[in-house]
Amino acid sequence: MNPNTAKETYLDAMGAAEKGLAGAPSWLRELRRSGAARFAEAGFPTTRDEAWKYTDVTPIVQAGFQSVAKGANGVDPARLDGFWFENLPSHRLVFVNGHYSEKLSTPGAWPEGVTVMSLAEALRDQAHRIEPYLGRCVPEKAHGFAALNTALFADGAFIHLGRGARLTWPIHLLYVTTGAGEPLLSQPRNLVVAEEDSQAVLIENYVAIGESVYFTNALTEVVVGPHALIEHYRLQEEGAQAFHIGGLHAHLDRDGRFTAHGIDLGGRLVRNDLRSVLDAEGAECQMNGLYVLGGRQHVDNHTHIDHAKPRGTSREFYKGVLDGRSRAVFHGRVIVRPDAQHTDAQQVNNNLLLSRDAEADTKPQLEIYADDVKCAHGATVGQLDPDALFYLRSRAVDETAARDLLTYAFARDVLSRLRLEPVRSQLERHLAAKLRVAALPQTQEVF
Amino acid sequence: MLSIKNLHVSVDGKPILKGVNLEVKAGEVHAIMGPNGSGKSTLANVLAGHEHYEVTAGEVIYQGRDLLQLPPEERARQGMFLAFQYPVEIPGVSNIYLLKSALNAIRESQNLPELDAMDFLALVKDRMKLVEMPEELLYRSVNEGFSGGEKKRNEILQMAVLEPKLAILDETDSGLDIDALQVVARGVNVLRGPERAIILVTHYQRLLNYIEPDWVHVLVDGRIAKSGDKTLAYELEKHGYGWIAQESTPATV
Ligand SMILES: Nc1ncnc2c1ncn2[C@@H]1O[C@H](COP(=O)(O)OP(=O)(O)O)[C@@H](O)[C@H]1O
């Protein structure tokens, strides 16, 4: 499908969707319309756009991905067993091909002041609770994929934490795509609202059952109230032929804390846009990221931290391991606005190239308009340290094992920052499997 | 045990070792001394198998085998150990994991079963007493954030756990205070035995007060310019290296 036809097809779908909105509240119709208008204006990004210079989405455009009306039925719950974390009780919500599956979900009981439900259902029954927030965290000039999501998303999670509400268990949102004949598009849209002093841990987990070509175009908005604390995990383990575009947009109020862990192990072409606006004094944002790539995988992380008010702290720590002909892009933009005195911002991106044909492009972009601030950044692209390799070999460790060990240690550095131990240890196993590091069970205790 | 004949080594095309000859028998302790830049570390690294060094002539026979054909890990499995002059830091790999991997790799090559966790820990703790190292360092990343002295003790700990047949210590004594020096000496003296050989690369005679060498060699400009017994070390201490460079004629090539 050529780009114009693809764009027309989506615009037609938006037109058709609008007819179905006759009974919807006017603000929602307006939001959908604004998404469609922005999409009509921006279209799909091309490599001529500075922010997409290294990431060519032509294959996504050409495939002509279409969403399905309803999630596939007949997914055997047992097929999901492997996706849940061992020893981690959680509130489990399952989305199949972009739609909430009541049958597969086991949300459990919610404490006082907490509402968690399908966004589609919330928009039907409790739209007034969504209205003040939905779409507010996404910048007006968002790229075409974000606009596409706004115009056409079908479902996702709505999470509302009332004032002072605290969840003991994490909320595990599992997005499953099942092999289908058609090139399938799913567009989850999540809205998280954490009122003053509330706390929760969220896990967004993107996986596939069966091998197929599909496209996930996800967008999550997180509103972090005063003194609220949200820890967000985005674990992307899509199928090998999958395309994944993800947006995570957070807005932080006074002393709000937001941590975003983003782990990319799967997917063929992946682009993540993370944006965090520290919009009141004393807000704190952490972003930890790890991408481990092989073959022809391509992962692009664009992060954007906006220090708008004084005494904000941000910590970005991204690492990547690239093998085969894989490619990674990291772009870390940090803005410190004139008002944001005493900002403390740090950014690190380290890339390890395991093959001659792998490539990493990393670019910090600091724009500092306040004078009394601490800002530091460091970006590296390198190979395994030959001296460390020789040291290990001189201690009888064979060359392959030495390489694997150093690579594993490099990547594990990010996982060690994940606070939930069951998530950490499962990802360590996935990481080891991907890096072919053997004999891991014992490393657990001794590393 | 080790026989080095006419060894020539270059680094980045520059000749560093220019015909080294050395015979080391089981049970012996050899000290190699010499001024800075004379090629002592080059010799140690070539023996351990560092790829950066190019052997342009000569041969090295270790326990009847052509050493230069073996990759570094195989040399280690055959009982060779180099305590590095500058031990590297390896973030993310704990000291104890390295010890365990190393010991088990060596045991595997000897067709011995892996040590179980209990026996392994008991062995390591026993050897830690010898080097007076706090246990906490076991669980830290290899050499990361270690002081100079801790790094050297750590090398000796590894040596004590792995019990090599041929240990080469490259200036392990440099920069150490008397206490640490005694730790190194103890590590070496415990290892010393009729089955093993030790090569001490050192700058100072000081270490030799604690470890009595059977032979002392002086390396000057890539050649062994003089060999003798331990009294040679005292002469070097008194008179420096200058007189040797003058009196010695270059070894025949
Ligand atoms: N890795 C290296 N790269 C380049 N030159 C080296 C390297 N290692 C040693 N050299 C050079 O080789 C010579 C001998 O060095 P070295 O063996 O370290 O001497 P010593 O240990 O006796 O002080 C010196 O001139 C040094 O600069």
Ligand SMILES: [Mg+2]
């Ligand atoms: Mg040296």
